[in-house]
Amino acid sequence: IxxxxxxxxxxxxxxxxxxxxxxxxxxxxxxxxDPSAKVVPDRMWHIHPQRHSPATNWQWPAPPKLFSWSQMSKQAGNLPTALAWLGDYDSALSLLPSSAPKYFRGWLMVQNGQVLRGLGLVAWKLKGKPERTPFWFFAYPLAYSADIDREARKHGVDPLLAHGLIRQESRYDPNARSRSNAMGLMQLLKGTAYGVAKHNGITLASTEQIFEPETNIKLGCAYLGYVLRGKEGNAMLAVASYNGGPNAVKRWMIKHKASGINDMDYFVENIPFRETRGYVRKVFSNYWNYETLYLNKKKN
The missing domain is CATH 1.20.5 (Single alpha-helices involved in coiled-coils or other helix-helix interfaces)
Structure with missing residues (x-):
């Protein structure tokens, strides 16, 4: 099975x-x-907090690696393609026919600052096992990697886990705002952001500063490190806490231990908050896909 x-x-x-x-x-x-054979432990949700990001100078994949301009002229039309080549992404999007490849529309959106929607359109193209190709790297970006590497490691967080969380929270859109008013790349609520800032000596001149990528990453990684330490290094419980709150996770764990079932997969499947249950799964699938794409030497 x-x-x-x-x-x-x-x-x-x-x-x-x-x-x-x-x-x-x-x-x-x-x-x-064979008694001399090594036992491979169940990986579970273990992370590597001291490793560096695999690409601190990462850039978004672009033509000709992502696609050829001549090919796109045939598929999307000469004028939109020419405008895209010139860097007028807004005009290219406005003239793009509905028959154009979705990944081209997604690439244009990312270039035009519409990262959340654009990334989703490119990811839609992907099927099967992760492969070390431009489309996969585009769908699982390491944007802001220098800041994330520095701040994550400062707080004992695996940089790739931070990337997995950001991909789920905002799809790397620094202007993302949720229905509950969570802000920026790492989707911080105002109260959480100010509390973390005060505890870590970070100056917030205004609420709008929370949207600034460097500030948001500082605050988000500090908070993720805080909940990770609070859960004794258990990354799965830390991710659940980031979404559902540390106190809620504490209550759930008390109930789980009282059940007598010593299986953390069972715990994940029985997280009472549907959003948090799905969140844990998505953040860790992102995290493991990042490992597969950026740390494995061979194609899968």
Whole structure:
């Protein structure tokens, strides 16, 4: 079952968790036949807080690696393509026919500052296992990587986990604002932002400053590090706390331990808040996809 799930849903949270468990069980089987064989532990939600970001000078993939201009002229029309080549992305978008490839529209949106929607259109193109190709790197960007690397490591957070969280929270749109008024790349509520700023000696001249990428990353990584320490380094509980609140997660863990079931996969599946339950799955599927794309030397 684990291998089948991994093969059918390689991008998903369940695909990765199935792989972790299958690798562990396979190693136990080898150990039973060969006492000298090493046991591979279940990866679970362990992170690597001291590693550096794999690309601190990362740039968005662009033509000709992403697509060829001549090909796009045929698929999207000469005028929109020419305007895009000239850097007039707004005009190119306004003239783009509905028949144009979605990934081209997504690329134009990202160039035009509409990152949240644009990234989604490019990601829509991707199927199967993650591959080290321009489209995959575009869909899983390492934007703001220098700031994220510095601030994440300062607070004991794996930079790739911070990227996985940002991809879920805002799709790297610095101007993102949620219905609950969470702001910026790491979607911070005003009260949380000011509290973290005060605790860490960060000056906030105005609420609008929370939207500034450098400030938002400082505050968001500081808060993620805070909840990670509060959950004794358990990254899954920290991510759940980032979304659902540390006190809520504390209550859920008390109830989970009282049930007598010592299985944290079971805990994830029974998180009472639907949003937080889905959030944990999505952030970690992002995180593991980032590892697959940027840390593995070979194509998958």
């Amino acid at each position: 684990y291998r089948t799930t991994t093969e059918r849903y390689p991008l998903s949270y369940y695909g990765y968790r199935s792989k972790h468990r299958a690798d562990h069980l396979s190693s136990l089987l080898r150990k039973s036949k």
